[in-house]
Amino acid sequence: MMGTTVRSAALLTGLRHLTASASIAALLSATPLAAQAIDPSAIPRGSPVDPYGTGQSTASDGQYGRTGQSSSATTQSTATTTSDAYQPVSVGGSSTSDTNGTNLTMPGYGQRVGQNGLLDVDNLQVKRPATPGEFETWVKDVTGRKLKRYGSDLLIASARDFAVPATATIPPDYALNVGDTVSIALTGSIEGSVDAEIDRDGRIFLPNVGSISLIGVRYRDLKDRLAVAIGRQYRGYDVSVSVKRLRGVRVYVTGFANNPGAYSINSLSTLVNAVLAAGGPSAGGSFRSVKLYRNGAEVADFDLYQLLRKGDRSLDPLLQNEDVLFIPPVGKQVAVIGSVNEEAIYETREGENLADVLALAGGPTNVADASRLILYRLDDQDSVGSRQIDRALANAEKAEGGDIVQILPQGTLARSLDKQQAIVRIEGEVNKPGNYYVPPNTPLSQVLEMAGGLTPRASVYGTRFFRESVRSQQRRSFLEAVEQMEVSLAAAPLTGTRLGGDSGDRQTQIASARTFLDRLRQKEPDGRLVLDLQPQSASLPGSLLVENNDRIVIPPLVKTVGVFGAVYRPASFLLDGGKPLRVKDYVEQAGGPIRGADKGNIFVVRANGSVLTRSRGGMNAQVLPGDTVFVPIKTQSSSAWAKVRDIAQIVAQFGLTAAAIAAIN
Helix, strand or coil: CHHHHHHHHHHHHHHHHCCCCHHHHHHHHCCCHHHHHCCHHHCCCCECCECCCCCEECCCCCCCCCCCEEHHHCCCCCCCCCCCCCCEECCCCCEEECCCCCEEECCCCCEEECCCCCECCCCCCCCCCCCCCHHHHHHHHHHCCCCCECCHHHHCHHHCCCCCCCCEECCCCCECCCCCEEEEEEEECCCEEEEEECCCCCEEEECCCEEEECCCCEHHHHHHHHHHHHHCCCCCEEEEEEEEECCEEEEEEEECECCCEEEEEECCCEHHHHHHHCCCECCCECCCCEEEEECCEEEEEECHHHHHCCCCCCCCCECCCCCEEEECECCEEEEEEECECCCEEEEECCCCEHHHHHHHCCCECCCECCCEEEEEEECCCCCEEEEEEEHHHHHHCECCCCCEEEECECCCCCCCHHHCCEEEEEEECECCCEEEEECCCCEHHHHHHHCCCECCCECCCCCEEECHHHHHHHHHHHHHHHHHHHHHHHHHHHHCCCCCCCHHHHHHHHHHHHHHHHHHHCCCCCCEECCCCCCCCCCCCCCCECCCCCEEEECECCCEEEEEECECCCEEEECCCCCCCEHHHHHHHCCCECCCECHHHCEEECCCCCEEEHHHCCCCCECCCCCEEEECECCCCCCHHHHHHHHHHHHHHHCCCHHHHHHHC
16 A cells, blocks of 8 residues: 555656656656655666666667667657558668668578578579470460460569569568567657567567567557557657568478479568569469468468459468468460460469450450451360350350460451442542542442542543552562562572673672662552553543542643653653654654664553553554653673663663562563
8 A cells, every 4th residue: 555655656746747847857757657666776777778878779789789879870760650650671682771871681582591401592593484385385386376374474584583672661560570670769768779689489678678579569569569568667758669670481482383492581572472583383383373381271372363464462471481382283274366465375274264265365456356266176186176166155165275266357357348438539630639438339430429520631541540459469469570580580690591791790790689679679569450441531430349548540631752761862752733653753753772772672651551562562553642661771691680680770760660560570
């Protein structure tokens, strides 16, 4: 009873003195509450983090922290710091500095444990990513495409740093454990700081306070736990806490891992960190199941596709000391090719269907055929069967190991004219030139009517009609012709055909010819369609059905004839209203062929795009408005180089399109 009265009196006395000067209040509040009720010789002296009143922490590195750290450096957190504030911590085997300039150090991440139980850092060897498995090789042989296993890009050697960053934040739910180092700083009536490591019993020891159990305490509750313990002896102080050093834990990655073994990681690491540090699953390991065993019992089964495809780590558990991770064998694998967002080899789980596989592939692209898919399924070890499946029924077809699913593109399918909406561009000598959107099966006559009809100056015979389908066909044919010319050029020295001159000159000619052939490959045909028109035609073929992206250019009537090439005076000549002349007459008006001209290969390009050669009576044909006469240069050899040089001169002088070159050749 007497002791209770004394303690109550002491408490009231302490409260009265809190209104006095700051120095007196600090002195009184620094005295333990029980000081007036016990022997004065038993009164704790100084701060629990500075028991000798020196203003410095004298704890050693072994149990309480570093020595010689002044109280002025303890500015990590004051009373304004909330209990769940995140604090930086160093992990991943590197060092950084906190706000006090103190190094925060962690055991290395992903370091293999040697036979002596210590980290074998010097001899650490990390395997390359898993080599392609048998199914990947088989898919390449069957489809001709090199498909990767989905998820393998995450495991490349250049991206092997899967450790928690060197400066990380401790989550409020983090549970303290043996080996963690807690930093405590006191200000106010008692000052000082100390770093205390949680011992094997899960406790830390503070002078004048005693042992404090911190095992299993959440980080958000750490400040309150320490404040309660210190508050039994002191008043008028502020406490700030942080986790200065995290413990290391040892885990085992087993099963079908690319680099199985024991790993020392930090206590903030998760299942995914450890698996990826071990190189991920091997060619025979599963991405869909990673099992976590703790104390002999399975506590988690994580699907790596949840992270890879959905970005979901909510079920990724934190690891504890002596956890065992087991990667089971790979499940059923299905290859997905064609118009999907990511072609790859995907692993399926039990019960998943073809629709689930397409979802793993990111779904079909915008140009994919929405009605069907092609399924290649193993009938036996020697054959591959295929069948077409309605896309709407894909969720009813279970996926089987070895399946190859192909989505066909729809955007590249050429539809019939009966289903083609068309945009037709018409310009030149019409009353209302422009772009016209017309329904399928629209004839040319209707488009001309929409354009207001032809003007009186229209040259119907010289109409240029450009069509995309014709351009594609011309491009293919032209490239084939260029390849044949290249083969002929390469075979000329083998067949003994003379290229003229010595070997050095011959090599120069071949090099020049190859350079020109390369330039020809870069030419693009214009897709001109030569219409079957007569020079006196007054209308276009109205029954011709237009196609999408058709372009029609109706030029004005011209009354000139051009003569170019190996003549003395290349020029354009005006047609008068007199007696019509022949082609050879205009060649003579141009001065006639020069000495090096090839008179036997003179040809005429008509206004409608057709070509008339001398062998077909071109020299004696009457000229038409818009005709262009070409007189080539005669070569000294009948080799392939001579043909190439002829075409080169034509292109250089007159800028003919690739389609015209193909027609000439």
